[in-house]
Structure formats: structure tokens, C-alpha cells
Amino acid sequence: MHPALDVELISVTKRYGSTAAVENISLRIPRGTYCCLLGPSGCGKTSTLRMIAGHETISEGDIIINGVNVSDLPPVKRGTAMMFQSYALFPHLNCIDNVAFGLKMRGVGKAERRARAGELLSMVQMEKYAERLPAQLSGGQQQRVALARALITRPKVLLLDEPLSALDPFLRGAMREELKRLQRELGISFIHVTHSQEEALALADLVVVMDHGVIVQSGAPREVFDTPATAFIARFMGGHNVITNGHGAFAVRADRCRIAPPTANEGLPGSICSIEYLGAVVKVGIATEAGGQIVALLPDDQFFAAPLMMGAPARLVWAPQDAHPVAA
Amino acid sequence: MNRDRRGPSFYILAGLFAAFVLFLYGPIATIVILSFQGPRGGLTFPMNGFSFHWFHALFQAQMVGNFGDAITRSLILAVMVMAANVVISVAAGMAFRRRFTGSTVLFYLVIASLIVPSILVSLGIGLFFSQVGLDPAWYSSAFGAQLTWTMPFGLLIMFAVFNRFNKSWEEAARDLGASPWRSFREVVLPIILPGVIGIALFGFSLSYDEYPRTMMTAGDSNTLPLEIFAMTANVTTPVIYALGTLTTAFSAVVIMVAMTTMSIIRRRRLAKL
Numbered sequence: 001m002h003p004a005l006d007v008e009l010i011s012v013t014k015r016y017g018s019t020a021a022v023e024n025i026s027l028r029i030p031r032g033t034y035c036c037l038l039g040p041s042g043c044g045k046t047s048t049l050r051m052i053a054g055h056e057t058i059s060e061g062d063i064i065i066n067g068v069n070v071s072d073l074p075p076v077k078r079g080t081a082m083m084f085q086s087y088a089l090f091p092h093l094n095c096i097d098n099v100a101f102g103l104k105m106r107g108v109g110k111a112e113r114r115a116r117a118g119e120l121l122s123m124v125q126m127e128k129y130a131e132r133l134p135a136q137l138s139g140g141q142q143q144r145v146a147l148a149r150a151l152i153t154r155p156k157v158l159l160l161d162e163p164l165s166a167l168d169p170f171l172r173g174a175m176r177e178e179l180k181r182l183q184r185e186l187g188i189s190f191i192h193v194t195h196s197q198e199e200a201l202a203l204a205d206l207v208v209v210m211d212h213g214v215i216v217q218s219g220a221p222r223e224v225f226d227t228p229a230t231a232f233i234a235r236f237m238g239g240h241n242v243i244t245n246g247h248g249a250f251a252v253r254a255d256r257c258r259i260a261p262p263t264a265n266e267g268l269p270g271s272i273c274s275i276e277y278l279g280a281v282v283k284v285g286i287a288t289e290a291g292g293q294i295v296a297l298l299p300d301d302q303f304f305a306a307p308l309m310m311g312a313p314a315r316l317v318w319a320p321q322d323a324h325p326v327a328a
Numbered sequence: 329m330n331r332d333r334r335g336p337s338f339y340i341l342a343g344l345f346a347a348f349v350l351f352l353y354g355p356i357a358t359i360v361i362l363s364f365q366g367p368r369g370g371l372t373f374p375m376n377g378f379s380f381h382w383f384h385a386l387f388q389a390q391m392v393g394n395f396g397d398a399i400t401r402s403l404i405l406a407v408m409v410m411a412a413n414v415v416i417s418v419a420a421g422m423a424f425r426r427r428f429t430g431s432t433v434l435f436y437l438v439i440a441s442l443i444v445p446s447i448l449v450s451l452g453i454g455l456f457f458s459q460v461g462l463d464p465a466w467y468s469s470a471f472g473a474q475l476t477w478t479m480p481f482g483l484l485i486m487f488a489v490f491n492r493f494n495k496s497w498e499e500a501a502r503d504l505g506a507s508p509w510r511s512f513r514e515v516v517l518p519i520i521l522p523g524v525i526g527i528a529l530f531g532f533s534l535s536y537d538e539y540p541r542t543m544m545t546a547g548d549s550n551t552l553p554l555e556i557f558a559m560t561a562n563v564t565t566p567v568i569y570a571l572g573t574l575t576t577a578f579s580a581v582v583i584m585v586a587m588t589t590m591s592i593i594r595r596r597r598l599a600k601l
Contacts, residue, residue: 053503054503055499055502055503074502075499075502075503076502076503076504076505080503081503081504082499082500082503084496084499084500085496086494086496088494088496088497088499088500089500090497090500090501090515090518090519091497091519092518092519101501101504101506101514102504102505104514105501105504105505105506105507105510106505149500149504150503153504153505
């Protein structure tokens, strides 16, 4: 057992009947890591999180948390705490009693647990709402309370199931920063399930991309974004063109592509089929002669210095070092 | 010009509704009015004065029948049915959240007793008791017979309640260290409490006025509905109306107490603000 790891998954499999939701995955999460499990819906990321939490049994394999094999332990004995997707705040309890619930179950006296709960509510800037019921709070406020409730038992690992997906875009950005700040301050590991690659890139120290119940790539965000291992990952992470030629498939970032005149003797020929102004960049789509569509993201000044016309023939070009081979 | 003028459909539907209300409450109103019949009045209109004579007579010794004992039996039985109904329905509702072997069959078995004519259930249970050599009684065979009537309703209410119950509440409780019992006690029960009170009310009121299922199963001692029915054949004074008024008022009080309790609970939760 590895002392410098918060969580280790060893060949973990989850089967429902004969179908495997998670198949033989292994993962090591070092101490104090912000880890994002990323993938499309049905990829097994939530099942994995729930197995770590102990809300789902493990069909095969082991889960080690902080050096202890917790595979057969109930959630409370694992040193984890979970924040549920819908927050799952108890509707009949006010904020302070919701947050104090974990301590109440551990037999902590009323005065002490309310004082501790008050501290945690202050930590998430919700002390003013202590006496409110969950139904009287906005989504963002409910989430803060849920966060405080999960943290009151001083977990070694916090598990977050799609924590930001129910929030509007502005709030999502603010909460994202706050999650990262909390994780840094507490120094514990966060395991955060998301289907948003943007969220994963912004937050994670370790991005784990899953598909069809297996881990397809894990690594630092830049590593995953810059050198996607497969065509699926390149497409899922977005911002990439996946191009197949005689030697196989490779991925090249759309913002590293340029548009060259049709007379150039490099790159991929086609005609311009879409132009979208996105503010800082302009997204230019090119329909290739082979029938696919590829994209270049051009800085706005560069685009408007020499505007392109819809339907005009053009070539998409890139520097050879920007093309990364990917498995199909 | 008033553009929101009501069309003919409003008046047709309003008329229909008024007829419905009249049909529903007309008989009750008639009985309540007649129960205040003067001492010389009869079972029908016209009113021959106004008095509390028949209410007074109700508590005197009767020529036929004995209200006091029948009411006591009915109340005890209703409370027994209410308690058993709550415990069984809540437990079954919890169990039916998961599919288990035979769950569908079991569900239809429970619901089937709503479809089987009440009198047959009553007859069957009565026969069964005499077959095995037990005397039917209001607290044993009638208790069981009434449960076959109240339990399916209780179970269906629990289904509706758990339909809107978020399973992650329980998972969150377990995650925070609650034992299964404490998770039920501190999280599940408070959340489903309004539904549970509803089941209790259903159990109580369905039992309290149940006639057909009690008929063949009550044994020697009558419950209130049986007593009233027996009396309709023999009693020829408005004392029976006085009884009807009192029992109706009693049911209304029970329901109002329950509603008030629920609204107090709700208000107290909000008052914690």
C-alpha cells in the first residue's frame, strides 16, 4: 500500500447483471489532488464515484483510501464525504441542522455541533442563512450548504457528483473558483465527476477521461488536451481536428491551424463552409474534398486583416510539430 | 365591455357542481336538521318544534341497541386499524421501492382485495374462523377484514409519497454516518410524515364506518355501523338521527384536528426562520 496516495483503485469492475458499467479500472490519486472524472453520460464515471463513496458495491477489485482497503466498509468508515448531484439537502431541516447532521450522528452534543456547523457555514459564506430551509435558498446557496454539510466530518476525500451542472453559467464560474480555493485550503483530495471538459481543464490536477466503462487517458490537463491519446478523446476534449491520412489518424488543435490560399502546396484542400465570430476568435469551417469538416480558430485581428468569403476555396495548414498521432 | 364575460359553459358546469354538492351534503343536512326534532316529532318532516331532546335520549337506556358500547368498540377498532395500517403500509412502501422476487405478484394480491366484493371478503373470513374453530370477534376477525380494505389504500398512498422521494436523501444520511434506523427516524419519516398522517386518517375513517366487511366478522358484539343498521329496522324515533349527527360531527372533528396538526407542523417549520 502506497503511503503517498489518497485513493487507489485496483482493477475495479462494476457489473449490473451481465453488463459492465465499469470494467477493470485502476487509478492512483496522490495526496491533495484535485481529480476530475470526465466523460460522456453512461461512461461509468458516476458509478466509479459511487463505488469510492460506498454507495455502490464493487463487483471485482479493491479500493484503497488512505492506506486502508475500504472495499467492504460502509460509507461512514471510509473517510470520504459525498456531495450529491441534486445536493440532497434534508428538506425538513434548516441549514444549520443540515450541516450539523453528520456530527449529530456521531453523538456530538447540540451546542458543540451547532457551533461547528456555524463555522462551516461561515466558511462557505452562508452564516446569514443558518435558520433557512433548503427550499428558501437558490441553487448556488443550496450547493454551498451541501458543501459545508459534506465537509463537517473532516473527510480525507471529498466526492462531488456533477456539482456545477445545475447552476447557471455565471454562478458556475464563481463556484468553480471557490471549489478550487477550498480544495487548496483544506489540502484534501477532491474527486469531481463532470461531463464538461472545460470544467475539468480549469479545476483538475489530474484529469481522468472515461469512455464505455474504462479509463481511456489520465494525466495533467495540459497533457490530456495537448496530446489526446485517441480520436475519441480529441473530439471529446473539443478544439481539435481529427484528420486521417495514409499513415493513420492524427489530431491537431484548431487554434494552431491557419487558412492558406488554394494555391499553397501544403495542408488539406476544401472550401469555406462556415464563419462564426466568437469575439476573441473567429471559427472558420472548411468542407474538405473528402467530405469531412475541419475547423480553424483564427485570432480576430488576423481574420479581419484578410477576411475570408463563404464558399471560397482554401487550404487548412498547420505546423508539423502540432500534429499528434492518435489511436482511431 | 367586459371581455372576460362568462360563457354558457360556466353556468352549465356551475349548475352541475351545485347539484353535486346538494347530492353530497343534502342527506347529511336533512339528518342533522331532523335530529333537532321536537319531543313529539317523528322521523320525517315537518319539524315539530326544535329541541335537544333526542340527543338527551341517546344517552338514556335504549329499547333496542346499545350505542355506548358500540361506539367504544368502533373507536378502539378504528385506532387499532389505524396503527396497524400505518406500520404495515409504511414498511411495505419502503420495501416496494426495490423490486424483489414476487414483488409484482404480491402487489396485485394486495390490490385484489379492493376488487373482490367486500361482502365476499367478510363472508370468507367469517367462514375461515368458524372452520378453524375460532369465534369471530370485532377485535380479531373484523380487525383483519378491515385491514384488507385499508391496507391497499395505505400502500397506494405510500407509492405516491415515495414517487416524489429523492433517494439521495437517504444516501446522504448514510454518508454522514446515520445507521439505517436513524436514517429512517431522522430523515425518511419526517419527510414522509404528511403522507403517513394521511394513511392514519384513511385507516381510521375507513374502519370507523365500515359496514360490509364487518358484517360477517364482528361476532356477537356490534360495531357502530352494524348497530345503526340494526336500529334502522327497529327504532322509530329521531334518536337515530341524533346519533348520525353526533358521529358525523365526531368524524369532522377528527379530520379538523389532523388538518390543524399538519398546518401547525408546517407553520412551526417555517417559524424556525
